[in-house]
Amino acid sequence: MQTFDIKPYEMPAAARELRAQVRDIVSAHEHRFDPVRRANCWVAIDPEFSRALGAAGLLGMTWPKEQGGHERSALERYIVLEELLAAGAPVGAHWIADRQTAPLLMRYGTAEQVDRWVPGVARGEVYACIGLSEPGAGSDLASVRSAARKDSEGWVLNGQKVWTTGAHIAQIMIGLFRSEEGSERNAGLSQFLIPMDTPGITVKPIIDLSGAHDFNEVFFDDVRLAEGALVGKQGNGWAQATAELSLERSGPERYLSSHFLMTEFIRRLEVQSDAGALRLAGRMMSELWTLRQMSMAVAARLAEGEDPAFEATMVKDLGNSFEQAIPQLIEQQLELDLSSEEILEMLVAYELQVAPSFSLRGGTREILRGIIARGLGLR
Template sequence: MVAVFALPPFAFPDDSAALRGDIRAFLARHQPASEPAARANCWAVADPEFSRALGAAGFIGMTWPEAYGGRARSAMARYIILEELLAAGAPVGAHWIADRQTGPLLLRYGSEAQRRRWLPGMAAGEVFACIGLSEPGAGSDLAGVRSRAERVAGGWRLNGQKLWTSGAHHAQVMLALLRSEAGSERQAGLSQFLIPLDTPGITIRPVIDLVGNHDFNEVFFDDVIVPEDALVGVEGDGWRQVTAELAIERSGPERYLSSHALLAALIDSAPQDPAVVRVIGELVAELWTLRQMSMATAAKLAGGEDPVVEAAIVKDLGNSFEQRLPQAIQAVLAADLDGATPLLRCLARLLLVSPSFSLRGGTREVLRGIIARGMGLR
């Protein structure tokens, strides 16, 4: 048999109920917006105050060692916190990247000095990070990165442009993939750099999305000088480090809960129409299944393994579900999208933003290529 997803179901231990109670109590004290549209796609919604409170309560960087401001909790304990925050529609966008990606990457590849400098602030919900990968000529084909870092006395000089950088206007620091070896091609000669965004020579310009939101930015580097220790990990090893970073981000609960606010609002409208009830049932079955798949994959990651194909499957199925959800609901609601009710405002917003769900963090086509390779095709 082609075993593309042979993970056993995961069940949380009995003592996890206390942790779930803790985060639900926190959310009762720091209630997300009552407007469902503001709870939709909530991991792209930045609220620095909320992040600071969450950090103070110990729910950011909670798997990191205590020496760096973490709580030394398990990865699956963190999973509980994430899924509760996302299901509640909490505005977790400000710290999301630092917690999910930048912090773990520094723990894996960063120097002791880098960890001590950046991690405590991230865990406190006070230091936010963004990811500098995409460029005008490098999207799905990330090996096309051209922004460069040249060695100068005592450090590096950076030049180039990043694009589609989510949250750069909230973040204090960017983890960027740059070409550090002049004349290198494709995956070779790339390195990762941690760049404070208040460094002279950096310009951040908004790219407004189709609903008028400011999430994306373009970030320009003009003769930006950073010190020697801005380099993260091994010089020239950037491709391998980034690939590992992307695998971490693919299978989390944010890959199927981005539209949850709409499903919750529809359920709480107590619909009587049998067609609507039926759609809810179908969506619940997919939601339950995706959660099982995501947890099983997270448990394997937590065990130190690298379930690349399983993570790609979770993201592809999850994104398809998040995108199908608003359309399936629209198809059975007898109402125009006139913004007259909270439900309709949430629906309209998700219909418009959901196309991005299968783009961010690896496009559907890239993911399916990974799955196909996992089956030995190519």
């Protein structure tokens, strides 16, 4: 049976200066930010802001300088992410590329793949999407049926991906395809680096309940790729994709992407408070702090080259539950009129519409709790 392994960590000496730097950049750009979308900011897109972060050295922070990085520590990067999410800054353009696509390429990719794409990610100019979920697979990635067939000229892709965040702005996708005909479950899967302007790719929007366009369907019709499009080893896609999910599941976006809503709730308590609302604020902050300690413990292990998949899964599940509850608890406590154009009311109304998706992205709750149960020796 596994336990949640807490690694000791200390905040870096540069923490105070880093926080001030991020706050200055946010202040210079926030006149453009959509106030409502700040309650789900890590999917909000603002390429100008992404390029500003790249110019300031706040993307690719931990990467080698020869790949356009800055060789900062993982905890320094974590501090920057905390500040951006707490401020509700629109980081959706670069988020996936910086969080997992470029690190995946540096770990498994070829020198050509790294040199072609990774420096652009560090500049805030190259954006990526993840080709995992499919209509018949969902979060059960072992059911992936989209196929990659090898021929004398390279690879031919056919199939469909769904719920693909940011595919409409991304230049590249890391896609999981079944590369061995007749294979089943987690065998015979490979990952591919796919330029999104390749002929045969069609991106169709999925509009969510709030009217926002974050998700997409992506269709592959005889999409031809060079042999060098394979990422890592053929047939090793399952291991690579699950390692990548540790980066996706453990970050501060799993408990901070709604932080702007909490901030506005606490501001409201300055003029409209009662004992029940104050208790709710205290409860939220205590849960937030606990999740932060758990998430940073995972970050410390990732920084040491470990793969804390079990702990990352726990952070993701608990963080999703926390964030999904926030708008409901605030609305019930303050008995808000959600038709009002006051900022708190608009934020709660928006968050109630998008919060159900929180437990889908990065793996559904049912899948995650199965992983946790196995880690605890319960199944």
